[in-house]
Amino acid sequence: MEIFLKKGSELSIDELAQIKDAIFREFKVPFQIADQSPDRLFFLLKQENKILSMGALWEVKPVSFEGEEFSFFGVLNVVANEKGKGHGRQVVEAMRKYALAHNKTAFGFCMPKNKGFYAKCGFQIEENSTQRFVYAKGTERITNKDGQIIFYQESSDNFMKKVLAQPEKEVSIPTEKLW
Ligand SMILES: CC(C)(COP(=O)(O)OP(=O)(O)OC[C@H]1O[C@@H](n2cnc3c(N)ncnc32)[C@H](O)[C@@H]1OP(=O)(O)O)[C@@H](O)C(=O)NCCC(=O)NCCS
Structure with a gap:
């Protein structure tokens, strides 16, 4: 068993097939071309050719x-x-350690049922701030609709500390692909 780090653009056809199957099975959404771009870093735990688990980091x-x-x-x-x-x-601990080594905040949204998992992987959990993360699409104001919560690991810029210190203020994010 070994963890491989690969950019989205470097995934093999066989890896892509396994990733597409897993994403569709678990999330009922297609794995898209944008998900295979060089700015996505995949962490694949593999045993021979079989992907046992996976995750990806994306610089937002x-x-x-x-x-x-x-x-x-x-x-x-x-x-x-x-x-x-x-x-x-x-894989999730490997991703968290990678963010730590690069002094970059690691941040994600998850369903509340998974919070224990992310906590065991070393993340902080924040349950009350999801609606403050807003993606402005033209004049539309998009927030999370699924009741997700936040898991994160802070870095030296103290992003989450600052966000949590001013609970009435919104955070502008450049995408709706985080949830
Ligand atoms: C969430 C998911 C990735 C967890 O992976 P997993 O391989 O089953 O979890 P692990 O076996 O590595 O669990 C690690 C620890 O977390 C605990 N754990 C796992 N899922 C948990 C949960 N939902 N709630 C609380 N604890 C959990 C385990 O008991 C284990 O604890 P231990 O080390 O004390 O025994 C897996 O359930 C999954 O693929 N779910 C469907 C897709 C999904 O929802 N992904 C998350 C998107 S945000």
């Missing part, structure tokens, strides 16, 4: 809060193909 920027711009690693596409064997934890 600019994230604006109170006149200051930030960037963070969005955590995406986390799936363990067989649950309960520690495989999910192995």
